Amino acid sequence: MTRDAFYFVKGRVWFYILAPTGGNTMWSRRSFLRLAGSATGAAFAMRSYGIAEVEAATAAVAERTPEEVAADESYWREIQFAFTLDRTLINLNNGNQCPSPAVVHEACKRYMDWSNQAPVYHRGMIERNIEMARRRLANEFGADPEEIAITRNASESLQIAQMGLDLKPGDEILTTEQDYGRMLTTWDQRARRDKIKVTRIDFPCPTTQADLLKRFETAITLQTKVLHFCHITNQSGQLFPVRDLSRLARQRGIVTIVDGAHAMGHFPYKLRDLEMDYYGVSLHKWLLAPLGTGLLYVRRDRIAQTWPLQAAPERRDTDIRKFEEIGTSPAATKAAINEAIAFQQAIGIERKAARLRYLTLRWANELKKSPRIRLHSSLEPGQTWGLAVVSIEGVDSNKLVTHLMDKHRIIVTAVGHENIKDPKMSYRGLRITPNIYTPLEEIDTFVEAMLAVAKNGLPA
Ligand SMILES: Cc1ncc(COP(=O)(O)O)c(C=O)c1O
Structure with a gap:
């Protein structure tokens, strides 16, 4: 009943x-x-739990290293209180969209309610305050506010760069087989429309950053005009040497577009240190901002040369805000980015990254003891945090996704691709993405479920 x-x-x-x-x-x-x-x-x-409670919990562990705090269950228990989750499910697919903590979600609802009272007036007032979110994002992620546009997601950010460049027939885009499907589709459409050439590089999983640099270096031709790659791929968690690739490209007059959808709010770095031309992010992933928020970084000297996806007046040619001309849309989601940044700052990105890595190592180190289990992500320090891919030899990954949901209420997704010409590059597995709200007991339930399948196979 x-x-x-x-x-x-x-x-x-x-x-x-x-x-x-x-x-x-x-x-x-x-x-x-x-x-x-x-x-x-x-x-x-x-x-x-609001920001103040998280700050107080963090102050109590501030003297310890992020790695020590990563293993402190009482601290993370406090962080779990900040979320209102469906605990009847084990969500290990945070790589899709992450839930926002209550303080972010409530702020978004509050701005939404306020806006709805007289949208023409109140929404306009909130919109003016979006400059605060731009400044805070720039500050937190190491960029000039005049290089940061607030968008709806990584797809929009990256498409602004992809569609906004002047390219002529024969110009070449170098990207990879593990780039995001929608972004590859965007280049393929430009190839049909503008007769540009798109070349996809493949690589084994995991590989090294040096190997990736070499593969790009070898593939560059005189026609190459753009390098497009992920900071960290959603397909295997492979980390790319962004700064080295950006330098390599700049020396040759090539533009770099970096897909940072899974990087921002996941592990520490500053945008200005990466040296690329364009960087696109979904803030509703690891920053835990409301659904429908994204960021586009455009290097200052590229702004004027980049056409916005939706037209803007000529007088705004050099203004980063020209990329935000999208017509009437919610201001509430953007305003609540401020709370998401405050929430992240209250924990600290180093502690967050260390916890995500701790959770990943907990399941990966257990599972790799089984001779039938394969890891497709590197576990080396500095290479993996909260996203790694695993498979069980002889077990169909799609069926395993269904089994984990049906039998254990565990949400995961299957990723991977097939390379017929070079089967060494092919792999398929489950992408496991816990979050800072994930208790160890949920990780252990996943481990037990996987070990049972590795031992006995899937039930008939
Ligand atoms: C690597 C990568 N790029 C881009 C995107 C697109 O993100 P969104 O759907 O939020 O625009 C995703 C979404 O999962 C992704 O994983």
């Missing part, structure tokens, strides 16, 4: 009320509230 349940917030505390069993009473909001003070129903309070 299903029982009615109800949430409400009083002060900074969330209450979760479960109606009594029996009878067929329809529970109204008022009756639930009456119940809140009585012992008739089972009521428990979930502490609501």
